[in-house]
Amino acid sequence: MKCVRIEAYGGPEVMVLADIPVPAPGPGEVLVQVSHAGMNFMDIHTRQGKYRQSRTYPVRLPCTLGIEGAGRVVATGQEVAGFAPGDRVAWCIAWGSFAEYACVPARLLARVPDRLGLDMAAASMFHGCTAHYLAYDVARLAPGMSCLVHGASGGIGQILVQMARRLGVRVFATTSSAARAGRIRALGADQVLDYDGGRFADAVRDATGGHGVDVVFDAVGRETLRDSFRATRKRGLVVNFGSVSGPLDDLDPIELGEAGSLFLTRPRLADHMESQPVVQSRADAVFASLLDGSLDIVIAARHSFDTLAEGLERLEHRRSTGKPLLVVQPEAG
Known part of the structure; x- marks a missing residue:
């Protein structure tokens, strides 16, 4: 089967289009014929070696890239219940989706409703489940609260804005591009701000009567955290x-x-996807919102194996629109 692998950490040049045998599912695993794979920053971080010592994401060399995908079940390993050949499934934070087939832990699989395309399932699993656990489990957003979403034009940011508004939360958002501010407002943000060298904080304080927001979602890090x-x-x-x-x-x-007895947390999705029922419940919430129209996710581009490196390069250099990028298998069209 075709797959995109790395055998060393580094730049785009370490990615290799390889032909390897179709894997066999081990205990607790499901073999999936991949229809679509999402392209994410985690793929870039994997290639760069940022998870080489991670216990949360224990991916090691050599590995097939791709942490998100969707397709149909082909076979199941021992100790797997609830999945059968032909089932439409999607997953994230399981490596190997940049391939024609992938072995995925059954505990990370979610069934995809018949009315939802597998392309949209692949495009929404990682971003959607991340936004869901951040909004519902970590921040516990509720009507009357306020939040600030950094990087609101990104994939997770756009979903967070929509989820927060649906929950009755006042939403402030930042984006580095004035051209994208209109999109963020259309998704429901009450006020869209420029980072402006940190002066977004002053604008938020002014707009909240000097109090500040209840929650800040910050995926930027060093340039914004203080x-x-x-x-x-x-x-x-x-x-x-x-x-x-x-x-x-x-x-x-x-x-x-000194900042006001604040709480600071650095969560990871893996710790909020601890069992298949939890994975399914998060995916169901995202899929249902897509189907009823309350969540808008737009796929920016579709790539084949031949153009995958180009897609990741655009993502790495912030030239994507923040919308999901997909790898589409040739037979999937």
Whole structure:
């Protein structure tokens, strides 16, 4: 089968289009014929070696790239119940979707409703489940609350804005592109701000009568995190779920006290996808919102194996629109 693999960490040049045998599912695994695979920053981070010592995401060399996909079940391994050949399924945070077939732990699979295309299932699993656990489990958003979403034009940011508005939350959002501000407003953000060297915090304070927001969702990291503290109310919550601009490696916990006895958390999706019923419930919530029209996800581009490297290069250099990118298998059309 065709697949995109790495045998060393590095730049785009380490990705190799290989032909390897179709894997056999082990105990607790399901073999899926991949229809579509999502392209994400985690694929780039994997290639760069950022997970080489991770216990949460224990991916090691050599590996097939791709952490998100959808397709049909071909075979099941021992100790697998509830899935059978022909089932339409989707998954995320299981490596190997940049391939014609992938072995996926059954506990990470979600069934896809017949009315939802497998392309949209693949495009929504990682971003959708991430936004869902951040909004519902970590922040516990509720009517009357307020939040700030950084990187709101990104895939997760756009979904967070929509989920927060649906929950009756006042939403502030930042984006680095004025051209994308209209899209964020259309999704429901009450106010869209430029980062402006950290002055977004002053704008949020002014708009909230000096109090700040209840929750900040910050995936930017070093360039915004300290100003995110300034934008947060006393005893508020700052959720740092990414470090696009790099890690903040000189943070003294006393800063949280000085900023108003803040709570700071650095969660990961894997710890909120601990069982197949949890995975299914998150996926069901995302899929249902897509089907009833309350969640809008637009696929930016579709790539074959031949153009996959180009798609990842655009994503890595921030030239994507924030919309999901897909790898489409030739037979899937």
